[in-house]
Amino acid sequence: MVLGTHDGRKGWINRLAVAKEFRRQNIALKLVTAVENKLDEPGIDIIACLIEPGHTVSRIFFSKLGYTKAPVEYFSKKKSIDA
Numbered sequence: 395m396v397l398g399t400h401d402g403r404k405g406w407i408n409r410l411a412v413a414k415e416f417r418r419q420n421i422a423l424k425l426v427t428a429v430e431n432k433l434d435e436p437g438i439d440i441i442a443c444l445i446e447p448g449h450t451v452s453r454i455f456f457s458k459l460g461y462t463k464a465p466v467e468y469f470s471k472k473k474s475i476d477a
């Protein structure tokens with residue numbers, strides 16, 4: 395599955411996952427490419443995703459698709475310690 399969104403300026407790959415038994419068949423590659431093509435329609439020129447530390451496969455995967463690491467700091471506000 396893939397979930398992509400945009401806010402009119404920037405696009406996001408919000409969620410991406412392929413079931414273990416179907417991995418390494420270029421399914422994620424096709425899913426992300428489909429989102430990228432869809433985001434072309436409203437003229438979105440930048441697409442981002444968040445990768446947590448240690449997710450080496452995701453880093454390799456998105457690098458292969460041309461994504462590069464951006465110099466940003468991630469800020470969040472939690473309503474509770476469990477959020």
Ligand SMILES: CC(C)(COP(=O)(O)OP(=O)(O)OC[C@H]1O[C@@H](n2cnc3c(N)ncnc32)[C@H](O)[C@@H]1OP(=O)(O)O)[C@@H](O)C(=O)NCCC(=O)NCCS
Binds near residue numbers: 410413418455
């Ligand atoms: C990351 C994930 C979505 C990749 O899905 P996938 O369908 O297996 O990926 P693809 O087959 O499209 O891989 C495309 C390329 O990415 C790279 N890649 C994918 N999985 C890899 C792995 N386990 N090790 C090294 N490279 C890998 C390879 O370059 C691959 O091309 P190749 O098979 O021709 O060498 C999948 O591993 C997954 O669901 N992981 C758990 C959830 C997750 O981490 N989501 C991303 C959150 S940012």
